[in-house]
Amino acid sequence: MTTNEALLPILPEAAAAVEQPEAIYALLEERIRRFTMGDSTSVPVETARRLLEGILYCLDLNIRFPSVEVPATAPLKDRWQAGVSAAKRISQRAKLLYLQVQRTPPPLVNTAYCDTMEALPAFFAAYDADFFAQEIPCSFDYPLCQPVSDSLLGAEYIKDFLRRLLAENSFLRALPREALLALYERFYVDYADLLVNLYLPAAEMVSLCALAGEPVFALSLPQEKLVSVSRLLTLSGEQEAHKRMLDAVERALLALSLRGDFLVRYTMQTAEDLLVRLRAASRAKETDGEGS
């Protein structure tokens, strides 16, 4: 068995199918040498795997964000280097987004939100695009309403997380603090200490208020209105309910003077998720009724 054979278990099949093994081998060899700064000829398999994943991630980044100067036919090392530069650019943009999120906090925050904002600078301090561009060297737990896709890695993940957080914050900042506080106390009881998303109940309540024709800033609906809105959505055909919901979201965002394609899509997706849940709950109730 050779070292190359020992390396095979760490070489993802997809990469092996696309790139020349010789070129990957040479680049990995060079990265290991750089990583150990010539102090060691060998590294643990886990380190070699992380370095290899970093190389493959940067090659993939270069495909998704092609560099003008580096064509797809360029040598592997040039394409990898262009990918590293792309990762660094994404990290820079993520940092700007972080500063923006920091400047525009929601009217009310909870422990998970504060902990996450405190944890994120560690990412920018420790992110190493040259060796481990695919990694996220920090841990945070604030749950977004629409989570970041697990397929995103490294700075891409953080950038998308912050973009979503910024959208959620913009939405919440358009609402009165007192109304939010009352809503959270009804919805979560202990919103400050629970690991909960702050945007979700507000976005759902705004959508329902708009559907009921009530002022969205109130973030509250009398029980009978809530029941009638739910009935309206569950008794309508799927397409009609969908249209009603999206129209309501549009009206709500207009009333809140909120714009921006991403925020609109984000809020519409949240409203669609609510619709799915309401209709599923209604169907389950019907089935229970038939059963009993």
Add this chain to the structure above:
Amino acid sequence: MKQAEEYSLTLRIQQQFLEELRGANEISARFGLQLSEQGMQELAKARTQALVEHGRVELGVSAVRAIAEGFCDSPFLLQEDYEVVLSELVDAFYYFKNACGEQLTDDELIQAMRERFDAFDGSVEAVVGTSLEALCRARRLGQDYDEGWEEDDSYDDE
């Protein structure tokens, strides 16, 4: 096509490793030590096995040449044991690389192993049977080896 490329890569790596050993032979020959072609093949196998067993990856230049060169002027290394001792030292080297958590450079580790080896009259057991702490402590403090060495069977259990 892909398989052929991988095969040629494997061959190239094997050739490169044997070339390194031939280079080491030129130096060790001055001290009356040489690896036969068969011995080099055996050492190549032993090195790969050690890398796999200790969960390490080594591409390009191997540490084996540095180990051979680091030990070849030891007065306790004899031609008749050379191939076997070198194989055992290579295995111990990769074991200690893991044990030290990448805190020692290749050269530092080889030097520490060599000092241990010589201090115990060329005993490979003294090298492989010691703990990393004892190995490094002895090196740092210039400690008396007879006092510092306690049989450590953690390596044997691996």
